[in-house]
Amino acid sequence: MAVVSSHLDVSPVQEASLTIQVKPGAKASIEVDYSSGPSHDSSLRPKIADKNGNVSWSWKVPLNTTPGTWNVPVAADGKSMMLQLHVTK
Numbered sequence: 358m359a360v361v362s363s364h365l366d367v368s369p370v371q372e373a374s375l376t377i378q379v380k381p382g383a384k385a386s387i388e389v390d391y392s393s394g395p396s397h398d399s400s401l402r403p404k405i406a407d408k409n410g411n412v413s414w415s416w417k418v419p420l421n422t423t424p425g426t427w428n429v430p431v432a433a434d435g436k437s438m439m440l441q442l443h444v445t446k
Contacts, residue, residue: 358377358378358379358431358433358434358436358437358438359377359378360375360376360377360438360440361376361377361378361411362374362375362376363375363376363440365429365440365441365442365443366443366445367418367442367443367444367445368418368444368445368446369418369419369420369421369422369444370417370418370419370420371417371418372415372416372417372418373389373415373416373417373418373442374413374414374415374416375387375413375414375415375429375431375440376411376412376413376414377411377412377431377433378406378409378410378411378412379406379410379412379433379434379436380406380410380433380434381406381407381408381409381410382405382406383405383406383410383412383433383434384403384404384405384406384433384434385403385404385405385406385412385431385432385433385434386403386431386432386433387401387403387414387429387430387431388401388429388430388431389401389416389427389428389429389442390427390428390429390430391419391422391423391427392423392425392427393423396416396419398416398417400414400415400416400417401414401416406433412433418442418444422444423444424444424445424446425443425444426441426442426443426444427441427442427444428440428441428442429441429442
C-alpha cells in the first residue's frame with residue numbers, strides 16, 4: 358500500500374483528500390478520528406480499488422473541528438497504515 362497523493366493539511370470547511378495504491382480490486386477503508394470520535398461522513402465509506410489499484414477519498418472537514426492532528430487509519434488487502442490529518446484555525 359502506498360500513498361499516491363494527499364491533501365491532509367487543512368482548515369475547517371476545507372476539503373481533505375487521499376489517494377492510495379493497492380492491489381487492483383482490493384477493498385480499502387479509511388477512518389478519520391477527530392477529538393469527538395470517528396467521522397461518519399458518507400464520503401469515507403470503503404471502496405474497491407480500480408484496475409490500476411487506485412482508491413481515492415475526499416471529504417469536507419466539519420466547521421466545528423478542533424484544530425490539531427487527528428489520526429487517519431487506512432486499511433486494504435490485509436495491510437494498514439496510519440496517516441495524520443492536520444487541522445489549523
